[in-house]
Amino acid sequence: AQKVTQAQTEISVVEKEDVTLDCVYETRDTTYYLFWYKQPPSGELVFLIRRNSFDEQNEISGRYSWNFQKSTSSFNFTITASQVVDSAVYFCALSELGDSSYKLIFGSGTRLLVRP
Amino acid sequence: DTGVSQDPRHKITKRGQNVTFRCDPISEHNRLYWYRQTLGQGPEFLTYFQNEAQLEKSRLLSDRFSAERPKGSFSTLEIQRTEQGDSAMYLCASSGTGRNTEAFFGQGTRLTVV
Numbered sequence: 001a002q003k004v005t006q007a008q009t010e011i012s013v014v015e016k017e018d019v020t021l022d023c024v025y026e027t028r029d030t031t032y033y034l035f036w037y038k039q040p041p042s043g044e045l046v047f048l049i050r051r052n053s054f055d056e057q058n059e060i061s062g063r064y065s066w067n068f069q070k071s072t073s074s075f076n077f078t079i080t081a082s083q084v085v086d087s088a089v090y091f092c093a094l095s096e097l098g099d100s101s102y103k104l105i106f107g108s109g110t111r112l113l114v115r116p
Numbered sequence: 117d118t119g120v121s122q123d124p125r126h127k128i129t130k131r132g133q134n135v136t137f138r139c140d141p142i143s144e145h146n147r148l149y150w151y152r153q154t155l156g157q158g159p160e161f162l163t164y165f166q167n168e169a170q171l172e173k174s175r176l177l178s179d180r181f182s183a184e185r186p187k188g189s190f191s192t193l194e195i196q197r198t199e200q201g202d203s204a205m206y207l208c209a210s211s212g213t214g215r216n217t218e219a220f221f222g223q224g225t226r227l228t229v230v
Contacts, residue, residue: 004158035218043205045159045221091158103149103172104219106158 002027004094006107013082014115021077021110023092029053033095034068034075035104040088051075082114120222122208128228129198136194137225141210148191149219150183152176153205162206165191166213198229 003026013019025034036048049059051068059066063080079086089111093104121140129135141148146167151159162181164172167188177183180198185191195202205226209219 037221042223043226044223045207045209047218047220050216050218093158103161103164104151104159106160108156108158 002029002094002096002105004092004105004107006092006110008110009108010111010113012113012115015084016081017114018078018080019082019112019114021079021090021092021112023075023077023107025073025075025092025094027094027096029096031096035093035095036066036075036077037091037093037106038088039091039109045091048077079112082112084114084116087112087114120208120210120220122206122222122225124225125223126226126228128230131200131229132197134194134196135198135227136192137206137208137227138190138192139208139210139222140190141208142220143189145210145212145220146188147211147213147219148185149209149211150191150193151207151209151221153207153224154203159207162193195227198227200229203227203229 005024032053034051037045039045049066056068065078067076089109091109092107095102095104123138148165150162152162153159162174162177163183165185168185180196183193205224207221207224209221211217211219
């Protein structure tokens with residue numbers, strides 16, 4: 001069965017600290033996509049990154065970086081030098097059937113609080 | 117086009133009443149999804165349209181729920197005879213098709229059944 005696990009329910013850090021959000025997934029498909037979304041208090045899910053199962057290169061975008069490891073079925077997200085504006089709930093998600101916009105299976109989310 | 121739009125943003129209703137939510141997707145997107153999110157959980161898939169055809173429904177979508185997308189543009193989600201357990205955030209998303217697309221979400225409709 002397909003499943004996404006975000007074991008960290010809540011993380012609290014002080015501004016400028018680095019923080020890593022963990023994501024572990026389960027799927028029987030060989031072709032799948034992984035995503036991270038950010039949900040600020042306004043409620044809208046904001047797309048951050050999409051990764052397909054054939055591309056294990058790590059990616060960096062500004063202060064954000066992602067580490068995809070198929071061997072451990074993990075897709076972790078690191079924020080470097082965190083800022084108060086990073087405070088939000090972050091969701092990892094999985095899409096199967098080789099279709100990146102097919103229905104998403106979400107983890108339960110990690111609430112990140114960045115304190116000044 | 118500024119993104120996926122949902123209306124209303126908040127709805128409070130008495131148990132047993134019917135409610136209807138509307139979603140306007142990004143105009144060039146032919147796929148539209150409804151998700152439900154309860155407090156402290158991630159969104160859960162409810163149903164999916166490609167153009168006007170409803171292609172998949174989750175078992176979460178009981179007989180009291182119905183969704184339509186009559187002209188392949190906006191969609192409505194109706195809940196009949198609401199129950200307290202229906203209280204949740206209802207999120208709509210839209211996307212194009214293909215291997216390198218992603219779903220864009222609206223701000224959701226928060227339903228409270230009292």
